[in-house]
Amino acid sequence: MQRSRSESPAELARLVVDIGNTTTTLALFTGDAEPVVESVPSVMFTDSAAMREVLADLSRKHCTPQAIAICSVVPAAAAAGSALLESLYSVPVLAIGSDLQLPFHLEYGNHNTFGADRLALCAWSCHLFARKSVIAIDIGTAITFDVLDASGMYRGGLIMPGIDMMSGALHARTAQLPQVRINKPASLLGRSTEECIRSGIFWGAVKQISGLVEAIRGDLVRDSGESTVEVIVTGGNSRLIAPELGAVSVIDELAVLRGSDLLLRMNLA
Numbered sequence: 001m002q003r004s005r006s007e008s009p010a011e012l013a014r015l016v017v018d019i020g021n022t023t024t025t026l027a028l029f030t031g032d033a034e035p036v037v038e039s040v041p042s043v044m045f046t047d048s049a050a051m052r053e054v055l056a057d058l059s060r061k062h063c064t065p066q067a068i069a070i071c072s073v074v075p076a077a078a079a080a081g082s083a084l085l086e087s088l089y090s091v092p093v094l095a096i097g098s099d100l101q102l103p104f105h106l107e108y109g110n111h112n113t114f115g116a117d118r119l120a121l122c123a124w125s126c127h128l129f130a131r132k133s134v135i136a137i138d139i140g141t142a143i144t145f146d147v148l149d150a151s152g153m154y155r156g157g158l159i160m161p162g163i164d165m166m167s168g169a170l171h172a173r174t175a176q177l178p179q180v181r182i183n184k185p186a187s188l189l190g191r192s193t194e195e196c197i198r199s200g201i202f203w204g205a206v207k208q209i210s211g212l213v214e215a216i217r218g219d220l221v222r223d224s225g226e227s228t229v230e231v232i233v234t235g236g237n238s239r240l241i242a243p244e245l246g247a248v249s250v251i252d253e254l255a256v257l258r259g260s261d262l263l264l265r266m267n268l269a
Contacts, residue, residue: 009268015058015065015089016260017081018117019045019072021141023236026054027257028062035257036062045077048084055088065089069264071096071116071256096120096260100267103127104152115144117256122146122154124259125232128250133226135216137209138256139242140235141165147216149224158212163237166201184240206244213245 014029024042027035038058044050059065068085070093072078082093094100096119098111104126108114117138125136126148136146139162146157161169163182171179180197188203190196213231220226233242234255242251252258 009067009265012066012268013063014067014069014261014264015085016257016264017068017070017072017085018120018257018260019070019074019077019081020117020236021073024077025257026058027254027261028058028065029261030063035254035261037254037257042074042077045074045081045084048080051081051084052088055085065091067091067094067264067268069094069096069260071120071260073115073117094264094267096263100263103262103266104148104154106154108154116260118144118146118157120256120259120263121232121234122148122259123262124255125230126152127259127262128232129230132228132230133220133224134230134232134249135213136255137213137231137233137238138235139163139205139209139233139237139240143205143209143235145212145216147220149220150226155220160208162235163201163205163241166205167197170197170201182237182240184244202241205241209241210245213247 016027018025019042022042023039025039027037029035040054068091070078070081085093096116098106098114103123121136121138125134131150133149138144141162143160143162147155149155167180167182170177178194180194182198182201185199185202188199190199217229220229230249232250232255233248234252238251238253242248
C-alpha cells in the first residue's frame with residue numbers, strides 16, 4: 001500500500017514488531033494515540049501460518065498498517081518476519097539499524113554490533129529528554145545500560161546477564177540448585193535454598209543497577225559538568241526491579257517500541 005503524498009509519516013497506521021530473544025511484541029501506532037500492543041513467543045516466527053493468523057487478526061480488529069518497522073535481536077527471525085510482513089501488506093519493511101538517520105550521534109566500535117533494541121531505546125531517550133543527559137536501562141534477557149550526554153552524544157554502555165539468565169545459569173551449572181522464579185523476596189535474607197537464590201539474584205541485581213547508575217551519574221557530572229541526569233528503565237522485568245532503584249525518571253515497558261516508531265517516522269519523512 002502506497003501512502004498519499006499529503007500524508008505525513010505520523011498520520012499513517014504504523015506497525016512495529018520488536019523481536020526479542022524470548023518474546024515478540026507487535027505495536028500498532030495511529031497518530032499520537034497509545035499503541036495497540038500484542039505479544040507472542042518469538043518462536044512463533046518459525047511458523048508462518050500462525051503468524052499470518054496473528055497479523056490478520058490484528059488488522060481485522062484495528063487497521064491495516066501502511067508503514068512497518070522490525071526491531072530485532074534475532075537475525076533469522078528478523079529475516080523471516082520481514083519477508084512475511086512484506087508478502088502480507090505489500091509495504092517495504094524498515095529494519096532498525098545503525099545505518100538509519102538517528103536523533104543522536106553514535107560512536108561505537110562496530111556500528112553493526114549495536115543492537116537494534118538499544119538503538120531504539122537511545123532514540124526514544126534522546127527524544128524524551130532533549131538536551132539532557134540520560135541513562136537508558138533495559139532489564140530483559142540481558143540488562144543493558146546506554147548513556148547519552150546532553151548534546152546527544154553516545155557516551156558508552158554496559159551489558160550484564162538478566163535476572164532470569166542468572167537463575168537459569170545457577171540451575172544449569174550446578175548439580176543441586178533448583179530453577180527459581182525471581183520475584184521480590186519477603187526479606188533480604190532467605191531461609192531456604194530457593195529463598196536464598198531469589199534474594200541473591202533480586203537484591204544483587206537491584207544493588208548492581210543502582211550502584212552503576214550512581215557511578216555513571218558521577219562520571220557525567222565530573223567529566224561533562226552535567227547538572228541533571230535522567231534515568232529511563234524498560235524491559236520485561238522493569239516493573240519488578242525499577243521501583244527499588246530510587247531516582248528513576250520514567251519506567252516504560254514500551255520504550256523500545258516507541259523508539260522504533262520514532263525511527264520509522266524519521267526515516268519515512
